[in-house]
Amino acid sequence: MRDPDVVVIGAGGDGPACASRLARAHGLDVLVLEGGAWHGNEKWPEPHADSGGTISTDPDDLDGKLLDEQFTVREADANDPTWGYLRVGPADHSRAPWFRNVPQNLFLWQVSAVGGTTAHYFGNHPRAYPYAIDEQPHWPIDYEDLVPYYQLNEAVTRTQQAPMTNKEEVFIAGAERAGYDRIDTLNVTETGWRPQPNAIEAPPADLDAKYDGSFSYDDGFRGDSLAADHFQGGPTPEDAPVREKARKSSNVSWVPRALDTNADPELGTVAIRPNAYVTDIATDEGAGGLEATGVEFRDTWSGNTATVEADVVVLAAGCIESPRLWLNSGLPDDGWVGKGLTTHWFDWIVGTYPDDAIEEINGEANMDPFVGQNSAVRFDKPGVGGMEDIGMTPGLVSFGNYLFSRAGYSFDAEVDPDEPWDSRGYVVGKELKRRMANYRNTKALLILTDDLPRRNNGVSLDDTFADEHGAVPEIRWEPHPDDDAKRDELARIAARIHREAGAEHVHRCDWPPLLLHMQSSMAMGKVVDENAQAYNVDRLFVADHSALANGVGGPNPTNSGQALALRTADRIGALYF
Amino acid sequence: MVENNDGGVSRRTMMHGLGGLAAVSMSGMTERQAEAALAAGVSTDPHTRDTYRAVVDAILPRTPGLGDEHVPGGLEVELEKFLIWDFNHFQEIRLETLAETADPTVGQLSADQLEVGFAPAAADSALDALLDVDGITEDAIENTVDELDGFLDDPLGVGGDGIDVDDLRERLDFGAVDRFDVSIADSLEEGSSGPATFDVVVETADGDTRTAMRNYPYGAVFPIAFDIVATEFILLGKNEDAVERGNEEFPGGGTFVQLSREDRLRCLWSIVDGGAIDRLDELLSTLIADVGILKFVVMAVNGLHGFGYYTEWAGYQETTMEMPNDRRLNVPPGEVQSREQTGYPGPQPGYAADWRHAIPGGFDDPEADDLDLPDDLTGDDVIDDPGGESR
Numbered sequence: 012m013r014d015p016d017v018v019v020i021g022a023g024g025d026g027p028a029c030a031s032r033l034a035r036a037h038g039l040d041v042l043v044l045e046g047g048a049w050h051g052n053e054k055w056p057e058p059h060a061d062s063g064g065t066i067s068t069d070p071d072d073l074d075g076k077l078l079d080e081q082f083t084v085r086e087a088d089a090n091d092p093t094w095g096y097l098r099v100g101p102a103d104h105s106r107a108p109w110f111r112n113v114p115q116n117l118f119l120w121q122v123s124a125v126g127g128t129t130a131h132y133f134g135n136h137p138r139a140y141p142y143a144i145d146e147q148p149h150w151p152i153d154y155e156d157l158v159p160y161y162q163l164n165e166a167v168t169r170t171q172q173a174p175m176t177n178k179e180e181v182f183i184a185g186a187e188r189a190g191y192d193r194i195d196t197l198n199v200t201e202t203g204w205r206p207q208p209n210a211i212e213a214p215p216a217d218l219d220a221k222y223d224g225s226f227s228y229d230d231g232f233r234g235d236s237l238a239a240d241h242f243q244g245g246p247t248p249e250d251a252p253v254r255e256k257a258r259k260s261s262n263v264s265w266v267p268r269a270l271d272t273n274a275d276p277e278l279g280t281v282a283i284r285p286n287a288y289v290t291d292i293a294t295d296e297g298a299g300g301l302e303a304t305g306v307e308f309r310d311t312w313s314g315n316t317a318t319v320e321a322d323v324v325v326l327a328a329g330c331i332e333s334p335r336l337w338l339n340s341g342l343p344d345d346g347w348v349g350k351g352l353t354t355h356w357f358d359w360i361v362g363t364y365p366d367d368a369i370e371e372i373n374g375e376a377n378m379d380p381f382v383g384q385n386s387a388v389r390f391d392k393p394g395v396g397g398m399e400d401i402g403m404t405p406g407l408v409s410f411g412n413y414l415f416s417r418a419g420y421s422f423d424a425e426v427d428p429d430e431p432w433d434s435r436g437y438v439v440g441k442e443l444k445r446r447m448a449n450y451r452n453t454k455a456l457l458i459l460t461d462d463l464p465r466r467n468n469g470v471s472l473d474d475t476f477a478d479e480h481g482a483v484p485e486i487r488w489e490p491h492p493d494d495d496a497k498r499d500e501l502a503r504i505a506a507r508i509h510r511e512a513g514a515e516h517v518h519r520c521d522w523p524p525l526l527l528h529m530q531s532s533m534a535m536g537k538v539v540d541e542n543a544q545a546y547n548v549d550r551l552f553v554a555d556h557s558a559l560a561n562g563v564g565g566p567n568p569t570n571s572g573q574a575l576a577l578r579t580a581d582r583i584g585a586l587y588f
Numbered sequence: 589m590v591e592n593n594d595g596g597v598s599r600r601t602m603m604h605g606l607g608g609l610a611a612v613s614m615s616g617m618t619e620r621q622a623e624a625a626l627a628a629g630v631s632t633d634p635h636t637r638d639t640y641r642a643v644v645d646a647i648l649p650r651t652p653g654l655g656d657e658h659v660p661g662g663l664e665v666e667l668e669k670f671l672i673w674d675f676n677h678f679q680e681i682r683l684e685t686l687a688e689t690a691d692p693t694v695g696q697l698s699a700d701q702l703e704v705g706f707a708p709a710a711a712d713s714a715l716d717a718l719l720d721v722d723g724i725t726e727d728a729i730e731n732t733v734d735e736l737d738g739f740l741d742d743p744l745g746v747g748g749d750g751i752d753v754d755d756l757r758e759r760l761d762f763g764a765v766d767r768f769d770v771s772i773a774d775s776l777e778e779g780s781s782g783p784a785t786f787d788v789v790v791e792t793a794d795g796d797t798r799t800a801m802r803n804y805p806y807g808a809v810f811p812i813a814f815d816i817v818a819t820e821f822i823l824l825g826k827n828e829d830a831v832e833r834g835n836e837e838f839p840g841g842g843t844f845v846q847l848s849r850e851d852r853l854r855c856l857w858s859i860v861d862g863g864a865i866d867r868l869d870e871l872l873s874t875l876i877a878d879v880g881i882l883k884f885v886v887m888a889v890n891g892l893h894g895f896g897y898y899t900e901w902a903g904y905q906e907t908t909m910e911m912p913n914d915r916r917l918n919v920p921p922g923e924v925q926s927r928e929q930t931g932y933p934g935p936q937p938g939y940a941a942d943w944r945h946a947i948p949g950g951f952d953d954p955e956a957d958d959l960d961l962p963d964d965l966t967g968d969d970v971i972d973d974p975g976g977e978s979r
Contacts, residue, residue: 060913084935085921087899093674094912104912106783107680107803114880116860116887141961158956172950174943183946196952200962206946219942226938236938249937381932382939388946405930410894414647415887419857422850437890439647439853444658447898450930475697475878477685479781523887 015042018321023127025576026327031269034279037584046288047123048102051078059104062312070270073253082244086406089243126262136570140393143564151541160574168210168259176383182400185512210259303551330529339481347537351464353562358458360505368513396460396565413438417523431506432519456505533557542582633790633797634840639811640668646849670896676807684781709766713757763842767791815842
């Protein structure tokens with residue numbers, strides 16, 4: 012594609028949604044440039060060992076069995092931050108990940124690939140709390156403006172209620188005994204629990220404890236297979252074509268839909284080029300000031316560079332790389348580029364259960380965290396944040412439950428006797444092995460605090476290190492005392508839910524910042540206007556989670572990021588084409 | 589647009605390429621030694637290995653008493669190799685981003701900020717040797733020692749007895765290390781580009797370890813930093829258990845491995861929470877270009893036990909130190925040592941399990957025009973005057 016109407020920088024969670032909408036609803040030709048690899052595309056049969064092809068426009072290039080081979084769902088193979096296939100780094104696995112300077116006790120978790128960080132998400136698609144958009148003083152648009160886009164996104168990603176299995180039943184029992192009611196709506200204004208709205212196809216009706224059939228698509232299996240492999244890439248059901256994988260990360264949902272436009276002469280076209288890292292946004296002095304004219308990118312395998320001209324440039328590189336590229340491109344910064352980063356000031360409250368407590372609820376002494384979806388039930392408290400019941404594989408559990416803290420080691424960390432947890436901090440040594448020996452009866456509740464944007468949190472250019480793409484990003488994030496107070500409140504609720512469900516031991520990890528849900532580093536109302544167009548550069552839009560004006564109140568942000576990207580595509584079409 | 593006509597150069601081709609050999613030969617290795625070093629992948633010196641072994645042993649010890657399958661710990665699967673590999677493959681340094689000397693006005697990194705060379709065995713003390721690093725003049729050493737003295741006089745910033753530099757000299761120990769040398773092997777002439785190759789030479793009484801590698805060798809540098817932090821930790825009296833000089837379990841280690849299991853971890857935590865890297869910035873910055881990263885490293889030192897031990901990593905067996913594309917899983921992921929201890933069966937294509945939908949009929953979702961949302965939140969959901977925006 013030599014002369015696209017629009018170039019989209021990044022094929023993560025949001026870029027493909029924006030690109031598809033531009034081609035489908037506005038007839039535009041769109042080139043999407045992605046810095047990372049493309050898994051499950053036959054033009055790149057060995058995406059981490061060989062440079063493979065150049066560009067893909069044909070949905071028939073997508074190959075689900077190839078994706079099965081590449082997404083082994085082995086834990087270290089997938090999630091190791093240095094060498095896993097789901098890391099931030101060049102596709103070439105003989106090279107190190109992309110360096111970000113993080114001078115604090117903080118873990119930054121992203122994926123560079125077609126599909127971006129949705130390549131390893133849980134598939135949760137709750138909407139923002141209406142409160143977070145309408146009643147916090149951040150957003151120049153109304154919640155109701157986003158609802159039609161939520162509905163479109165939920166249709167394409169087949170968002171529905173998650174299935175309840177044994178571990179969820181334990182959570183529900185705890186929440187109801189603690190006095191919380193079920194919420195039946197997608198537009199949440201009250202406190203309670205509900206199944207996760209998630210972008211994972213429901214399991215088949217005949218899948219139950221007696222099922223002894225195959226889990227292969229080729230044998231007729233459809234939908235979710237209850238294998239909690241979503242953080243390892245989630246390619247189940249095995250053998251399914253890419254677009255029929257149960258979990259609709261954007262490489263499964265929006266990417267095929269975007270490529271489908273190429274077969275319809277009535278629509279625009281979409282081309283996606285992986286291994287293409289954008290290093291500069293070109294601008295010109297236009298009639299009304301600075302305007303974007305295209306981009307320069309670098310092939311991550313060959314090192315060759317090229318330029319692309321376009322009528323509109325869309326930044327969708329994520330909350331870290333979008334501001335980094337802006338700043339490395341020398342675009343004007345009036346003080347909010349990269350700032351105001353929100354991250355749902357997480358915490359992690361772990362319950363360990365005796366067999367009889369689980370048996371009383373489920374009829375069997377079984378809460379295996381590897382059965383069912385990773386996160387299928389949630390708690391909502393608009394104004395404060397949310398909570399999610401989590402089950403994962405043991406490598407992730409040992410890290411999340413016991414090896415990630417800001418409280419020091421549990422053998423030294425004092426526990427306030429008035430607090431409802433028994434221990435806090437890192438758990439190591441014999442106690443770690445004892446807790447992990449009880450892995451099958453352990454579950455964690457993830458706290459998602461509604462942290463608000465603050466200017467001194469975010470991304471700047473590092474003054475020590477650079478790589479071939481320019482100065483690397485330096486990332487800092489510290490909580491505000493108000494956010495700490497909200498997190499403490501949610502942690503106490505989580506501990507109470509565990510207790511009511513019968514947990515014999517409750518542990519509070521007191522996580523340091525885990526930057527996984529990242530939002531608002533190029534916020535609407537600060538860096539971009541109500542159309543998501545940059546205040547200071549015409550024809551430059553932001554269509555990723557960084558354009559969200561806050562952390563949407565605490566719910567997982569993917570649905571909101573994608574909905575806003577779809578709306579932005581419509582604004583681009585209306586303003587320029 | 590540029591078409592990618594790259595022929596698919598493999599890692600091994602690059603490793604054995606002229607650039608790599610020329611690079612290592614500059615460090616004084618013979619071509620034969622260089623061939624051996626490159627072919628062997630990443631080798632590990634005794635100080636590095638035993639320092640990480642001491643961390644692994646603190647977090648995942650042998651545990652008799654929990655049941656037979658729980659007895660072996662992280663050392664049984666050589667988990668230290670996991671930490672070393674990850675740190676050694678953590679940051680690529682590009683030649684085009686380096687200058688001969690630092691230019692603070694443009695924030696450019698200089699080569700000498702990444703090069704370290706000192707010889708504890710050849711100097712009066714380990715401290716003198718450490719301060720005698722490349723790029724630091726004698727005047728600078730004098731100044732550094734003076735500053736250090738003043739700084740350590742009041743280590744906690746609250747007055748009281750400080751640390752004497754002589755105490756530091758006496759206590760600081762880098763274990764088996766007789767000489768430690770990290771250098772950039774490539775030419776830094778203008779126009780050079782691509783990933784830098786680092787030579788790491790560690791001399792010990794038992795022989796030399798020479799490695800040429802394509803990333804900054806943090807794996808070997810961090811243990812040196814841990815010895816410095818441990819020295820201060822001991823001199824401040826923060827250790828709760830006795831210090832054991834000449835720890836026979838970890839004979840290659842320095843001051844750090846002399847600490848008890850829990851004290852090793854307390855020592856690491858003093859980097860995050862105890863201000864150790866602020867007090868020791870003068871010393872540590874001779875080793876690490878951006879000392880702040882050590883807080884991230886402590887996070888990683890702990891967390892990597894989860895990504896290593898409790899995953900299938902040990903099943904890669906003799907290929908654990910290979911590049912990712914060359915690793916081979918020789919033990920089923922549900923059968924490695926740690927999975928025997930957790931009962932996780934390894935990845936499965938699905939599970940036969942009972943499930944239900946919690947909301948009969950599904951979520952309520954009116955069209956946007958029909959939404960009737962309350963004007964305000966009420967009750968305990970409201971936090972008065974939430975601070976946040978624009979702060």
